[in-house]
Amino acid sequence: MPDKLDKIDLKILKILQQNSKITNLELSKRIGLSPAPTLERVKKLENATVIESYHAKVNPQSIGLNVKTFVLVSLAWQKENALNHFLEKIKEIEEITECYIITGEADFLIKIVCKDIPTYEQLLFKTLSQIDEIERLKTLMTLSTVKDSKVLPYKYE
Known part of the structure; x- marks a missing residue:
């Protein structure tokens, strides 16, 4: 797990929990970073198992x-x-x-x-x-x- 999650990491997590199909470009716009550092942060959260998996919620x-x-x-x-x-x-x-x-x-x-x-x-x-x-x-x-x-x-x- 990363040493400490900052506000941007927490915002990424909130957005991905609401919609895990969001594109990296849209996610980057919503958190105020360019796409490359956004993707890097998501990968870091995945590698640290803060993000464990992505799922489709089926009715x-x-x-x-x-x-x-x-x-x-x-x-x-x-x-x-x-x-x-x-x-x-x-x-x-x-x-x-x-x-x-x-x-x-x-x-x-x-x-x-x-x-x-x-x-x-x-x-x-x-x-x-x-x-x-x-x-x-x-x-x-x-x-x-x-x-x-x-x-x-x-x-x-």
């Missing part, structure tokens, strides 16, 4: 993924290597798009995106509940999305 419903759930997972910690076995299994399940270690009433929060309720039910009963290390599952079904921003909250001005 899940447009490809038939109509159900989004969050599941609280509690592990049976008394089982040897419970954490490693659980993580291996979770990484294999395509419908699990995010997984976090959390504090509170559960050990993990996982996000699942799938086609419909019957698909989720099958995933729950035939896949998740079959993972030996899982002691308890609690589903939190989303009704609608109020906010889904991928832009990190920081000030650059």
Whole structure:
């Protein structure tokens, strides 16, 4: 990671999070530098893994993924290597798009995106509940999305 990100670096990051398809020329105009130093800064941010990757944000419903759930997972910690076995299994399940270690009433929060309720039910009963290390599952079904921003909250001005 660069020693310190300056205001221009932070502005580049904000703009790229909002539109990663912006041309280097347009980006340079918006940050007030010429194209060559702009590209150099972007490359430096990429090489330092400040910018990890670029993605297309796909509308899940447009490809038939109509159900989004969050599941609280509690592990049976008394089982040897419970954490490693659980993580291996979770990484294999395509419908699990995010997984976090959390504090509170559960050990993990996982996000699942799938086609419909019957698909989720099958995933729950035939896949998740079959993972030996899982002691308890609690589903939190989303009704609608109020906010889904991928832009990190920081000030650059």
